[in-house]
Every structure is written in C-alpha cells, then in structure tokens.
Amino acid sequence: MVAGAGSGKTTSLIKGLAAILAIHGERLRLRRQRVACITYTEIAAGEIWTDVGNNPLVHVSTIHSFLWSIARGFQQDIAAWVANRIDERIGELRHAATNFGPRVQQKTRDKNARDIVRYEQQCEAITRVRTFTYGTGSDYAKGILGHDDIIKMASQLMIHRPLFRTLVAQQFPFVFVDESQDTFPVIVEALMAVQQQEQARFCLGFFGDPMQRIYPTGIGTIPKPNGWRAIPKPENFRSPTAVLSLANAIRRDGDNLVQVGGRKKKEGEEAVPVVGTARLFVLPTDAHRDERVAQVRAWVAKANDDEMWQPAAKNDPVKMLVIVHRMAAKRLGFGDLYGALNDKAPDAFKNGFLDATAWPLRSLVSFLLPLAEAVRDGRDFDAMRLLRLHSPLLVKANLQGVNVAERLNQLQAVSNQISELMGPESQATIRDVLMLAKKSLLVAFDPRLSAYLEDIAENEPETEENENGEAEEEEDPSNEINSMSAFFACPANQLRPYQAYVNEGSPFSTQQGVKGAEFDRVLVVLDDDEGTHVQFSYEKYFGLKQPSAKDKKTLEAGGETGIERTRRLFYVCCTRARQDLLVVLFVADPAAAIAHIRGLGLFPEANILSQDALS
Numbered sequence: 001m002v003a004g005a006g007s008g009k010t011t012s013l014i015k016g017l018a019a020i021l022a023i024h025g026e027r028l029r030l031r032r033q034r035v036a037c038i039t040y041t042e043i044a045a046g047e048i049w050t051d052v053g054n055n056p057l058v059h060v061s062t063i064h065s066f067l068w069s070i071a072r073g074f075q076q077d078i079a080a081w082v083a084n085r086i087d088e089r090i091g092e093l094r095h096a097a098t099n100f101g102p103r104v105q106q107k108t109r110d111k112n113a114r115d116i117v118r119y120e121q122q123c124e125a126i127t128r129v130r131t132f133t134y135g136t137g138s139d140y141a142k143g144i145l146g147h148d149d150i151i152k153m154a155s156q157l158m159i160h161r162p163l164f165r166t167l168v169a170q171q172f173p174f175v176f177v178d179e180s181q182d183t184f185p186v187i188v189e190a191l192m193a194v195q196q197q198e199q200a201r202f203c204l205g206f207f208g209d210p211m212q213r214i215y216p217t218g219i220g221t222i223p224k225p226n227g228w229r230a231i232p233k234p235e236n237f238r239s240p241t242a243v244l245s246l247a248n249a250i251r252r253d254g255d256n257l258v259q260v261g262g263r264k265k266k267e268g269e270e271a272v273p274v275v276g277t278a279r280l281f282v283l284p285t286d287a288h289r290d291e292r293v294a295q296v297r298a299w300v301a302k303a304n305d306d307e308m309w310q311p312a313a314k315n316d317p318v319k320m321l322v323i324v325h326r327m328a329a330k331r332l333g334f335g336d337l338y339g340a341l342n343d344k345a346p347d348a349f350k351n352g353f354l355d356a357t358a359w360p361l362r363s364l365v366s367f368l369l370p371l372a373e374a375v376r377d378g379r380d381f382d383a384m385r386l387l388r389l390h391s392p393l394l395v396k397a398n399l400q401g402v403n404v405a406e407r408l409n410q411l412q413a414v415s416n417q418i419s420e421l422m423g424p425e426s427q428a429t430i431r432d433v434l435m436l437a438k439k440s441l442l443v444a445f446d447p448r449l450s451a452y453l454e455d456i457a458e459n460e461p462e463t464e465e466n467e468n469g470e471a472e473e474e475e476d477p478s479n480e481i482n483s484m485s486a487f488f489a490c491p492a493n494q495l496r497p498y499q500a501y502v503n504e505g506s507p508f509s510t511q512q513g514v515k516g517a518e519f520d521r522v523l524v525v526l527d528d529d530e531g532t533h534v535q536f537s538y539e540k541y542f543g544l545k546q547p548s549a550k551d552k553k554t555l556e557a558g559g560e561t562g563i564e565r566t567r568r569l570f571y572v573c574c575t576r577a578r579q580d581l582l583v584v585l586f587v588a589d590p591a592a593a594i595a596h597i598r599g600l601g602l603f604p605e606a607n608i609l610s611q612d613a614l615s
C-alpha cells in the first residue's frame with residue numbers, strides 16, 4: 001500500500017489485522033502461529049497493539065525484536081556470524097591502517113591500533129560465550145549483540161538459509177510492515193526472499209509513503225515484483241482543503257502524487273469539506289525570532305478568531321515543529337551537545353542526534369537520564385523499573401549468591417549519585433556521569449562507548465576548530481574521536497532540555513514516535529542554521545540559495561541532496577495539520593524570498609505574508 005499522508009494507511013493496516021484475526025484466528029491459534037506487524041518504534045508498536053485489542057495472536061514489534069524472536073534459537077549460526085564479523089572488523093581496521101595518509105592524526109592511528117587489539121581479545125573471548133543475547137549496545141565478549149548486529153545477522157540468515165525462511169513463514173504466516181519507506185533495504189530483501197520461497201504460505205504487506213521517508217537508511221520505494229498487488233488509496237482523510245492543496249503542491253516537484261478529497265465534517269446529514277488555513281510568514285533572521293513567532297501566533301488567533309493560537313507557556317494547543325539547529329539548541333539549553341554531535345561530526349552522529357538514536361546518546365537518554373529524573377521526583381517504582389530493565393546488576397544470573405538487599409542499597413546509592421550529577425545545578429560533565437555508571441557496573445555499555453571512556457583522557461584538549469563552518473567535507477577518521485571528546489566534555493545537565501526537545505518539538509519523534517500523529521493546529525518553524533546544516537536546507541529547497549558544488553556533484557552521480565530530504569521533511573510536517581497550518585520561515589532577505597516563493601505555487605499569494613502584516 002503506497003499512499004500519501006492521511007490516506008488511512010495505518011487505519012487500513014489495523015483493519016487488515018482485524019480481518020486476518022476474524023478469518024484465520026482459529027487456525028492460527030491451533031497451529032501456534034501469529035501475525036507479525038512491524039513498526040518503527042516501541043511506542044508505535046504499543047499503540048497498534050492496543051488498537052487490535054491486545055490480541056496475543058498479533059505480535060507487534062520493532063524490526064529488531066521481530067528478527068531476534070526468530071533468530072535467537074539459532075545459537076550456532078549466531079556464534080559463527082559473530083566470529084566472522086570480528087574477523088571482518090579486524091580486516092577493515094588493518095586495511096584502514098595501511099591506507100592512512102600523511103594528514104591522519106596520531107590519535108587516530110593509536111585508536112585504530114587499540115581497536116584491533118580489542119577485537120582480537122573479543123575473538124578469543126567469544127569462544128567462552130554459551131548463549132548470545134540481544135542488548136542495547138553490542139558486546140561480543142559478553143555474548144551481547146546490538147541493534148545493528150541483529151539486522152545484519154538475521155537478514156543474512158534469511159537471505160542465505162532456506163530453513164530459516166521456512167521457519168519465519170511457519171511462525172508468522174502474515175507479516176505487515178508499517179512505515180515501510182524507512183525500512184532498511186536488506187530487510188525488504190530478506191522478507192521478499194521468504195515470500196519467494198514460501199509463495200502462498202506467506203502473506204507479506206508493506207504500508208508506506210516514499211515522500212515520508214526521513215531516515216537516510218530507509219529504502220523509500222518498495223520494489224514491486226511480478227504478481228504483487230498495489231493497493232492505491234487516493235483519498236486524504238486528514239487534511240483540510242487548504243493544507244491538501246499545499247501537500248499536493250509539495251509533491252508536484254517530487255513524485256507528483258495527487259491526493260483527492262480532504263477531511264470532511266458532518267453538518268446535519270451532510271458531510272462538508274473542512275477548509276482550514278495554510279499560511280506562510282517570511283520573517284527576518286535576527287535575535288528576535290521568539291518574539292516574532294509569538295506575534296504571528298497572536299495575528300493568527302485574531303485572523304482565525306481562535307484564541308487557541310495565542311502563545312501559551314504550558315499545555316500548548318498548537319503543535320510546534322522545529323528542526324533543531326545551533327541557535328535553537330543554544331536557546332533551549334543544549335548548545336554544547338549540539339556542537340559536539342554536529343560540528344564536523346560523523347554523519348551517523350548528526351542523523352542520530354535528530355531523534356536521540358546516536359549510539360553515544362542511547363544509554364544516557366533511554367536509561368541514565370530517566371533514572372536520574374525518577375530519583376529526583378521520588379518515583380521509586382519508575383526508578384526500580386528502569387534498573388530492572390537496564391542494569392546487569394539485577395539480571396537473575398548476576399544475583400546468584402548475592403545478598404539482594406545489599407545489592408539494592410548499592411543501586412540506590414549509585415542512582416542517587418547519578419541523579420545529583422545530572423541535576424539542573426550540577427557542574428558535572430557527561431564523562432563524569434558515564435564514568436560513574438561504568439565504574440559501578442550500573443549499565444552494560446556499548447563497547448564503542450566503553451572504548452572511548454578508556455581512551456580519552458580527562459580534559460584532553462580539543463583539536464582544531466572547524467574554521468569554515470561548512471561541514472561538507474569528506475568524512476575524516478578523526479571526526480569521531482574529536483566528536484566524542486567534545487561530547488564527554490558537555491555539561492550533563494544539557495541532556496534534559498535536549499530530551500524534552502526530542503520528545504516534544506522534533507518532527508522526527510512526531511513522525512516516527514507517535515504513529516500517524518495529527519494535530520488540529522500545527523506551527524512549523526523553518527530556520528536554516530547559517531549554512532552549517534547539510535542534511536536539511538529550507539533556503540535551498542525554496543530555491544533561495546543555490547545548490548553547493550558538492551550538491552551538484554551528488555546529483556550528477558545520481559545521489560540525493562539535502563533538497564530532496566528537506567522536501568520530504570517539509571511534507572511530513574505540513575501534513576500533520578487537521579485544521580490550521582502556519583509555516584514561519586526565517587531568512588536574511590524576506591522581501592526577495594517572498595517575491596521568489598510567490599512564483600513557486602506552493603501557497604496562495606494572499607497567504608504569503610511578511611512582517612508588515614504584523615504591524
């Protein structure tokens with residue numbers, strides 16, 4: 001099912017699941033089979049499972065847990081895969097070492113050498129591992145596979161082992177994949193291999209929209225082999241007429257998909273279209289952005305005769321979506337964190353910063369920060385739940401012969417210390433928090449993080465600044481090291497405002513975290529960060545700024561530039577609105593920008609407004 005935003009893909013998926021249960025439920029139960037529904041995040045999984053009445057015949061999960069639930073029984077294959085993976089890594093590191101040019105810094109060479117030693121030790125250690133498990137970060141020596149390993153390992157098993165394919169189909173004769181545009185290509189290949197082998201015994205369905213792909217690792221368009229049925233859904237049920245025209249106009253320069261309809265509301269017996277509003281304000285980039293956004297909101301409140309648009313400090317009825325950039329990060333209180341994981345940082349860090357999935361952040365954001373907050377608020381139950389979920393100190397195998405009361409006291413003491421270090425007034429750095437967690441064995445760290453904690457000495461001077469600001473140069477092996485040392489030096493209390501942004505104002509969490517998110521009033525703030533953002537550029541998207549030399553090279557090579565990525569993100573943001581949409585674009589020269597944007601046919605001319613409208 002390939003269809004635009006608000007066309008009811010998720011609604012259809014849930015109806016499809018219900019229909020399968022009604023038609024095949026009894027047979028599935030007897031054969032101990034289940035229906036798998038793969039979603040992007042745990043939150044989305046929870047929501048879909050609630051929608052199907054928490055039916056145990058439906059296994060709703062992320063791709064990782066789905067794959068692990070099938071692969072975990074194949075321990076011998078896993079062990080062989082891990083041994084091979086370590087060899088591969090050592091080979092890659094040695095290859096890199098022999099190809100280091102004269103400009104590569106000594107610390108990069110040292111790290112390479114230490115990493116080789118670590119992998120060689122792991123190679124030895126895995127022979128003693130009895131059972132491999134799946135955790136947040138991979139630690140082969142302890143028998144733990146991480147997220148990336150599960151994807152690589154299980155898809156390989158699926159692609160190369162007929163028996164494994166049969167097993168998948170036997171356990172899960174129906175597999176639905178939601179948000180299929182953001183699925184890894186190798187997973188699509190693997191699932192298609194199962195379908196090819198099992199034919200009518202295996203029903204596979206993808207639900208998605210290539211224009212809503214927001215992760216660079218996603219496949220976008222799913223290939224359609226012969227014999228597959230495409231299910232079109234041409235109607236839009238969410239957007240008011242004004243937003244629907246904009247959505248169609250955004251796609252006109254992309255894949256040209258046109259949706260019809262739009263949201264309707266009942267008036268007596270009749271269903272009438274909701275007209276709604278879609279406006280663009282183009283305002284000057286200066287130090288008064290917040291005030292200007294507030295002024296625009298007051299203006300819309302008046303124009304729409306809707307007080308809900310007035311600026312609100314709490315429980316804001318307007319959903320505001322911003323792509324964070326340096327200025328916003330500074331204002332929100334996590335400027336250093338932004339700098340560490342964005343300036344001259346590896347692409348994986350920059351991408352993972354947008355939704356807090358970058359590996360340096362994971363244990364902090366998913367465990368240590370929530371733990372610190374639970375302790376501070378006196379939510380003992382939550383603290384305990386987090387510890388049980390994340391701490392190896394409470395794993396059954398590690399509690400044998402241990403005085404449990406003592407262990408709990410010890411955990412409480414460490415949790416209190418972590419909470420203090422991460423408190424708003426604390427002067428502690430991220431490194432301090434991580435060191436304490438490491439020393440006290442509070443959490444099993446991703447070995448990449450452990451390695452850096454061992455390697456990067458305290459107060460290590462940061463290397464040369466990125467002078468030109470344009471982070472468009474090639475990836476340099478020392479980027480990761482520099483990023484990590486800046487990351488360790490960040491104040492730990494910047495994590496809280498960062499997490500609040502990711503949970504509330506980030507279009508990424510909105511898109512992926514809350515399935516099919518929709519809001520009555522949406523405010524999208526577009527604000528390029530003085531040209532340092534390479535992933536997204538609204539100025540380039542609107543044609544206010546020329547593509548760079550690198551963009552042109554990428555296009556010539558058939559690659560994709562930030563312009564396409566920005567179009568898709570803009571589409572996702574705008575199509576969340578059920579009633580009114582307000583877009584605020586900050587640029588250096590609003591008058592020129594307005595003249596240009598009027599010619600694009602995105603917004604009606606009368607709805608492209610400037611500062612003048614506010615005075």
Ligand SMILES: Nc1ncnc2c1ncn2[C@@H]1O[C@H](COP(=O)(O)OP(=O)(O)OP(=O)(O)O)[C@@H](O)[C@H]1O
Pocket residue numbers: 003004005006007008009010011012209212237238515516517518575
């Ligand atoms: N057949 C229908 N009739 C009326 N309303 C519908 C219908 N199908 C879906 N809707 C409503 O339209 C809205 C969008 O539906 P849904 O979230 O399923 O779309 P989607 O295609 O998954 O959207 P997106 O791609 O933007 O996540 C929801 O409010 C849903 O209740």
